[in-house]
Amino acid sequence: MEGLLRLLLRSLRLHPAHERSMRLLRANLTPCQLQQFETCGYFDVVGGETGRVYRIHRGEARNIDERDGTDAWTYTWCFLPTGRLAEGDILLAQKVALESFELEARAVGIRTSKPQRPNSSFYDFGRTSRP
Amino acid sequence: MHTQIVMDHNGDSRHEFDPDDVVSCASAEGRFCDLNAEGFRAVALGRNGEPGRLLRYFDPSVRETLFVPQLEGG
Numbered sequence: 001m002e003g004l005l006r007l008l009l010r011s012l013r014l015h016p017a018h019e020r021s022m023r024l025l026r027a028n029l030t031p032c033q034l035q036q037f038e039t040c041g042y043f044d045v046v047g048g049e050t051g052r053v054y055r056i057h058r059g060e061a062r063n064i065d066e067r068d069g070t071d072a073w074t075y076t077w078c079f080l081p082t083g084r085l086a087e088g089d090i091l092l093a094q095k096v097a098l099e100s101f102e103l104e105a106r107a108v109g110i111r112t113s114k115p116q117r118p119n120s121s122f123y124d125f126g127r128t129s130r131p
Numbered sequence: 132m133h134t135q136i137v138m139d140h141n142g143d144s145r146h147e148f149d150p151d152d153v154v155s156c157a158s159a160e161g162r163f164c165d166l167n168a169e170g171f172r173a174v175a176l177g178r179n180g181e182p183g184r185l186l187r188y189f190d191p192s193v194r195e196t197l198f199v200p201q202l203e204g205g
Contacts, residue, residue: 016141016142017140017141017142018142019142020141020142020143021138021142021143023142024136024142024143027180028176028180028197029180030179030180030181031179031180033180034180046182048182061205062205078204078205079202079203079204079205080202080203080205081138081199081200081201081202081203082170082200082201082202082203083138083139083140083200084140085138085139085140085200086140086142088142089138089142089143092138092197093138093199093200093202096172096174096176096183096197096199097172097199097202099182099183100172100174100182100183100184100185101172101174101185104172104202105202108202108203108204109202109204109205110204110205
């Protein structure tokens with residue numbers, strides 16, 4: 001019963017740990033990151049060791065995108081702190097890791113390629129090649 | 132007072148210490164070493180959300196230290 005109640009509170013994001021973690025996160029975002037987070041649900045960070053740009057989305061897994069040299073979001077990363085942490089703590093841990101020990105985070109993280117949008121020229125070719 | 136912030140299932144736990152007090156510093160250094168041994172990473176938080184600095188050793192001059200549990204791939 002207690003587990004069910006905890007699950008319900010967690011799903012409603014009313015758990016005190018959630019609120020506390022979100023306060024800690026907001027206190028440690030730059031004004032620019034905070035504005036992004038409040039309006040879009042994500043914020044960008046620059047890797048402290050490679051200078052690569054990452055976008056951390058709300059969520060607890062597979063929520064980090066990496067931008068490549070062509071400004072496309074090419075990869076998705078998945079790494080998170082061990083233990084049962086609230087969402088704000090997870091997002092802050094990811095930000096701090098990328099800014100302060102990026103290579104270690106990349107070493108433990110799992111990277112996958114993001115699905116690319118269908119190449120419109122391919123479909124155009126299909127349409128225009130027919131008489 | 133300086134603060135050590137440890138991420139945990141309650142959100143976080145905070146431990147204050149006086150950088151000018153030897154006993155208080157020793158206690159904070161002990162906590163730093165224990166958490167490091169558990170796999171936590173200690174980061175000196177930057178001001179206004181600016182990037183922090185990874186701490187390999189206890190530095191009593193750091194105003195706010197955040198302890199992040201060990202990372203794992205998801």
